[in-house]
């Protein structure tokens with residue numbers, strides 16, 4: 698575990714902590730937000746609901762892992778909402794997350810990588826054609842029904858880092 702926390706910090710994550718698998722509690726209310734399709738990915742991306750599995754299936758899948766790491770990227774804005782920092786922080790988080798996923802999957806090919814937002818490896822998901830990169834594709838924590846604020850709190854990681862900040866959170870389960 699220490700190895701992956703160290704690796705995540707080396708990659709550049711602001712926070713990297715051991716994730717207690719018991720704190721992963723899929724909630725139907727979170728899944729309902731996906732069903733409302735506000736991000737327009739519902740039914741259009743292989744890693745998003747309904748294709749990532751029912752809430753029960755997601756819970757069962759996560760419960761099979763013994764270890765996890767929770768990682769976070771925090772951006773500091775010049776004003777309350779600064780679009781360019783939000784976009785840049787998300788981009789940085791995604792890049793670092795994919796790098797860490799690649800490293801963990803090299804050691805644990807069955808690792809489950811849950812990002813901040815659905816899979817965006819391709820500019821447009823291949824759905825309904827087969828996934829182009831099944832070995833790289835990642836669902837989101839929300840897609841698996843996780844309430845990210847609660848997962849952060851239960852693992853002693855702040856979800857909110859104060860005024861003029863933006864945070865992106867992801868996790869990787871392995872072994």
Ligand code: SF4
Pocket residue numbers: 742743744816817818819820821822823824827828829830831833834835
């Ligand atoms: S890798 Fe591409 S095709 Fe596969 S789920 Fe992700 S975006 Fe869709």
